Amino acid sequence: xxxxxxxxxxxxxxxxxxxxxxxxxxxxxxxxxxxxxxxxxxxxxxxxxxxxxxxxxxxxxxxxxxxxxxxxxxxxxxxxxxxxxxxxxxxxxxxxxxxxxxxxxxxxxxxxxxxxxxxxxxxxxxxxxxxxxxxxxxxxxxxxxxxxxxxxxxxxxxxxxxxxxxxxxxxxxxxxxxxxxxxxxxxxxxxxxxxxxxxxxxxxxxxxxxxxxxxxxxxxxxxxxxxxxxxxxxxxxxxxxxxxxxxxxxxxxxxxxxxxxxxxxxxxxxxxxxxxxxxxxxxxxxxxxxxxxxxxxxxxxxxxxxxxxxxxxxxxxxxxxxxxxxxxxxxxxxxxxxxxxxxxxxxxxxxxxxxxxxxxxxxxxxxxxxxxxxxxxxxxxxxxxxxxxxxxxxxxxxxxxxxxxxxxxxxxxxxxxxxxxxxxxxxxxxxxxxxxxxxxxxxxxxxxxxxxxxxxxxxxxxxxxxxxxxxxxxxxxxxxxxxxxxxxxxxxxxxxxxxxxxxxxxxxxxxxxxxxxxxxxxxxxxxxxxxxxxxxxxxxxxxxxxxxxxxxxxxxxxxxxxxxxxxxxxxxxxxxxxxxxxx
Numbered sequence: 012x013x014x015x016x017x018x019x020x021x022x023x024x025x026x027x028x029x030x031x032x033x034x035x036x037x038x039x040x041x042x043x044x045x046x047x048x049x050x051x052x053x054x055x056x057x058x059x060x061x062x063x064x065x066x067x068x069x070x071x072x073x074x075x076x077x078x079x080x081x082x083x084x085x086x087x088x089x090x091x092x093x094x095x096x097x098x099x100x101x102x103x104x105x106x107x108x109x110x111x112x113x114x115x116x117x118x119x120x121x122x123x124x125x126x127x128x129x130x131x132x133x134x135x136x137x138x139x140x141x142x143x144x145x146x147x148x149x150x151x152x153x154x155x156x157x158x159x160x161x162x163x164x165x166x167x168x169x170x171x172x173x174x175x176x177x178x179x180x181x182x183x184x185x186x187x188x189x190x191x192x193x194x195x196x197x198x199x200x201x202x203x204x205x206x207x208x209x210x211x212x213x214x215x216x217x218x219x220x221x222x223x224x225x226x227x228x229x230x231x232x233x234x235x236x237x238x239x240x241x242x243x244x245x246x247x248x249x250x251x252x253x254x255x256x257x258x259x260x261x262x263x264x265x266x267x268x269x270x271x272x273x274x275x276x277x278x279x280x281x282x283x284x285x286x287x288x289x290x291x292x293x294x295x296x297x298x299x300x301x302x303x304x305x306x307x308x309x310x311x312x313x314x315x316x317x318x319x320x321x322x323x324x325x326x327x328x329x330x331x332x333x334x335x336x337x338x339x340x341x342x343x344x345x346x347x348x349x350x351x352x353x354x355x356x357x358x359x360x361x362x363x364x365x366x367x368x369x370x371x372x373x374x375x376x377x378x379x380x381x382x383x384x385x386x387x388x389x390x391x392x393x394x395x396x397x398x399x400x401x402x403x404x405x406x407x408x409x410x411x412x413x414x415x416x417x418x419x420x421x422x423x424x425x426x427x428x429x430x431x432x433x434x435x436x437x438x439x440x441x442x443x444x445x446x447x448x449x450x451x452x453x454x455x456x457x458x459x460x461x462x463x464x465x466x467x468x469x470x471x472x473x474x475x476x477x478x479x480x481x482x483x484x485x486x487x488x489x490x491x492x493x494x495x496x497x498x499x500x501x502x503x504x505x506x507x508x509x510x511x512x513x514x515x516x517x518x519x520x521x522x523x524x525x526x527x528x529x530x531x532x533x534x535x536x537x538x539x540x541x542x543x544x545x546x547x548x549x550x551x552x553x554x555x556x557x558x559x560x561x562x563x564x565x566x567x568x569x570x571x572x573x574x575x576x577x578x579x580x581x582x583x584x585x586x587x588x589x590x591x592x593x594x
Contacts, residue, residue: 018065115160292442
């Protein structure tokens with residue numbers, strides 16, 4: 012059997028696809044059960060976070076496994092397979108181990124180095140164990156990934172490379188100001204009481220907000236979180252819990268809102284946010300739909316002479332349809348985007364229209380009329396340039412962009428849910444700043460990488476090699492155990508024959524002879540069994556188990572029985588560890 016992972020994340024798929032493919036807790040349980048019920052897989056676990064959905068499985072066939080896991084992901088996410096496939100990635104065997112270890116260390120996170128992923132991996136393993144879909148391989152893999160992640164955080168400064176997604180989101184809301192300065196004295200509303208929302212509430216409390224209001228569908232969970240915040244030694248924040256139906260009222264008083272629920276629909280619509288802003292923002296909340304988000308000011312130098320640009324596209328007589336190029340980025344409509352590839356005759360007509368189409372000079376400037384012969388030479392030169400290089404050089408100044416004025420935000424919204432809790436249309440409301448998973452992904456793309464990241468990568472590589480060696484060694488262990496069991500049976504049989512031939516043998520001599528024979532067998536088997544374990548632990552060593560079974564004519568059922576016993580023991584140890592954790 013071999014490890015296979017099929018998934019998609021913020022690195023492979025746009026947020027819109029991740030949002031649609033998000034799995035509820037019930038859907039995750041159904042997915043792992045359907046995976047182990049499928050022919051290629053015997054074990055399964057799902058790692059689902061706000062920016063990744065990954066299905067891990069122990070499969071016996073690679074191609075069949077990829078096809079089956081991809082199909083199951085599409086079915087349970089509700090996104091068509093054809094649409095989902097371009098965004099899926101596949102990792103197999105050592106590459107799959109390397110991927111999960113990198114994820115556990117925070118190297119594959121949206122915010123490099125964040126530690127929240129360890130809790131999410133732990134939850135994923137717990138779910139697979141509770142559903143009995145995690146066998147020996149996935150138990151070993153996920154438990155080792157947790158140890159690797161903890162090692163990376165304890166031995167390196169990877170924590171300095173990034174923060175939690177909550178902290179990163181609050182930094183984006185503060186727009187460059189220290190979060191503590193920005194948050195001090197604000198009223199915060201946290202929607203949800205799960206792990207991410209709890210972290211958000213605690214972070215806001217430590218940042219100095221005056222009040223934290225927690226809204227949750229299960230009021231008891233919100234009350235428990237509020238109590239923890241109130242009784243905490245590191246803050247003196249006022250915290251209280253409210254039912255979800257009071258969110259619209261709380262929204263009118265809040266300065267900052269963090270939402271992270273498991274809802275499948277919107278928690279905050281644009282209309283509800285706009286209603287909460289009434290009276291808090293001067294003038295209308297929604298911008299003028301016809302004004303557009305920004306005004307582009309073009310300052311292009313004329314092609315020749317000292318004439319200012321005319322209002323192209325609005326006057327009759329222009330030989331070009333310039334409406335299609337007026338919005339071209341980085342070019343004025345008088346520049347190369349408008350005239351590239353023009354025939355000489357059209358270029359001449361266009362140049363004449365630009366220079367002479369306006370009857371009066373603009374901005375109080377006097378039009379400069381060129382000598383006809385000079386004008387003809389310039390036009391010919393321009394036409395030749397177009398014919399040669401396919402475009403016309405343009406002497407132009409940069410085109411500054413003037414953003415439409417917006418009032419300072421009175422309400423800051425952080426949406427950490429997947430699928431989103433807050434309507435994306437809120438971006439257009441005046442007086443609001445919305446940061447969601449999509450904007451966080453864009454902001455994190457340019458985040459600097461710490462030097463410790465290289466050290467973590469080395470740790471991951473070393474741990475992958477060690478895990479592979481351990482798995483390969485474990486693969487041959489049942490065969491070695493079966494070999495020693497066979498040798499013990501041979502010793503027992505020969506001693507029985509000896510007793511038949513020497514019935515008068517006393518107990519002392521019988522024990523001495525038995526011990527001697529056993530020592531001989533152990534010494535003969537010691538070197539080859541130790542060496543075969545070493546060889547099997549190396550890459551490509553899987554064949555040594557088959558060789559050992561063939562050389563000693565071992566019963567395959569005996570080897571399989573040892574493997575089943577080991578799996579049962581591993582499961583019992585896992586259950587005991589979970590019970591000790593609960594205690």
